[in-house]
Amino acid sequence: MIKIGYLGPKGTYTEKAAEKYFTGIDKEMRAYRTLPELFSAVKSGEIDKAVAPIENSVEGSVNQTLDLLAQEKGVAIQGEIILTIKHALMAKPGVKVNEITKVISHGQALAQCSRFLETFLPDAALVEAVSTAEAAVQIVNSDQPWAVIGNPDIGEIYSLNILEYDIQNCTANRTRFVILGQSGQPITNANKTSILISITDRPGGLYQVLKEFALVNINLTKIESRPAKNKLGNYIFFIDFMGNPADGLVEKCLNRVREMTAEFRILGIYKGAETAYSYSVEKSVLNLEQVREDIDIIDRQIVELLAMRTQLVKIIADLKGAHQKIRDRKREEQILERLTAEARKKGVSPKLIKELYNLLFTHFVGLQKIRRQRGKAYRQVSTKQLP
Template identity: 35%
Template sequence: MKDLLELRNEIDQIDNEIVSLFEQRMHISEQVAQYKIRTGKKVFDKERESEKLKTLSSKASNEFIRHGIWELFEQIMSVSRKKQYQLLGAEGMLEKPDFTKVDRLVEKKPTVVFQGVEGAYSQQAMQQFFSEQHDSFHVETWRDAMEAIRRKQADFAVLPLENSSAGIVSENYDLLAEYDAYIVGEQVLKIDHALLGLANADETEIRTVYSHPQALMQCSKYLEEHKEWEEISLKNTAVSAQKVKQDAKVHQAAIASPVTAELYGLKVIKEGIQDNQTNCTRFVIVTADPVYQKDARHIALCLELPHTVGSLYHTLSHFIYNNINMINIQSRPKPDKNWEYRFFIDIEGNLEDEGVQNALGGLKEETSFLKILGTY
């Protein structure tokens, strides 16, 4: 029986041969890319690759090896395609995203729309992003906000996308996929929730608490201490404070920002009731035009994939081979197909980066749907 050292030496020899053969194959792939550059043929030929994989895997001596050959050559072909995309990009053959680069996002006093009423967290995020140089109005729903920019009633809309405690605002991810609107900015807002009531209210008298569903989730530990309270969800935290003021019932309270207490003449019964004291919400600034500031360093994508084994893995590898850092990925059900999903991915980079263009070129060919949601 051969000893371990001898076996390892044999494996090393085989591995060296594999490396040499792989380099030869990649050299031929480059020649294929040059042919495709001259003829305008697409890089990804799914039918040919499927037939090739079937042929190669059929040569295996058993089922385990068959599966391994399929996986190995599927990866080799994927690497080959990425090299071809890079060569196409170097020749200027990849279609560039139809976005306009601008020096400044805001050239004149903009009109900004937010969901809720005065005092809403969306309004606070808007004020931090635009400072005082803007006009604004509020609407009842986030869809109304998207409609406002679509109809050019507002230049920008402010949407919450994700909370550090309660997770994503799924409705707004869906709206970004649905509307021709583009993310151009981001504002992270520290969220401090307080229990607000009438001037003569006391914590022991509260029986009903109003707030947005996410705010109720973010204060779940505090609310768990008061199981006798009825929790009622409303569309906005500030709307909840407004209702408590209008109803004028001492047993009602709202979970909202302390800022709204001043706006609606309510008392802060208890501050800092959120579970996570570093609680933050990420808001995005959205507009109807595909523009981006020249120094933008993040790109948001929405994509749909073939419902096949390994499709997400091969999609993400486009970022790996172009040295792109992925900073966020979320999934949402496709509205027209059960148990199939679209993915929302944030990456680092600028639309002018060569690696970004190569990755986007590959994604466009190999996904069933790709939309650049914006860059900021």
């Protein structure tokens, strides 16, 4: 039997998420009062898996979960599940809406129902609890006309009356929960990866990292920053993307990112709850504007890559000794052979690659020649200036 921990007590959305994710599995469910307690239980092996809320479509990230993921190195994300959240207002039997003096709930639940609260309970005090069900326990233990916001199951579990259903601001209110386990346990069919990075403070630092993903067409599904907590202005970034480092292209991209970041950690490689963005013929036919925008992005990337290649060619020109020949036909042929094979595999015309690269080779050889002549001229001038 597998032991599954969740942010309790009984009746939370997290419990619902855990029940749904592990449907049909022989399990023992254990409620934890706080997220730090839940994380340490899974880290120590007291439970096999833990389920925690991580982000909401309306209110954004659950910061405490992100901070714990950053702190607890022995805990990894092993899965995810998304639930549609529908909030209800509940109170002890006999309490009417116009009598309520206080509404207690999880911070996200209160925020997600702000419009209802402003309209129907403008004078009620709003108080945060560690979870929706923990708020229900506070109400049960009090004689005051207080109410709780949470999932309607709470009404039955804690013998509360449901005063109003569906009080959330947005109907498309969805929360993503992560399934956590001890680090180092491989997941089958994983197609999504979560990483944490910190970037040294320099212009374009984050751009350089994001560019690596864009260049190999990896779709980022989330990016979130949190203070690094060591110095004002230092941040860590949580990045989720579709892909698995077992794929060579993803691995190479991550290696490059690792090299350019001060801190780099894989938080989990797992099966995503939603399918990745992918290009289908139907989509490109239906949405011409979108495709044109994508082509514009690719064209900009091509220019960006050519700029990078130009820089490298200049470096090579400076590194080459004055007597080393500039044009190396044998190397050009090797490059062409490799690229045309790659092009064939990807459905790109090898003829196009050949023509394009012959043009590029001629251009870059010319560039190196000019650079060498200029270098010579520069050397002559500077020697003449010597006393």
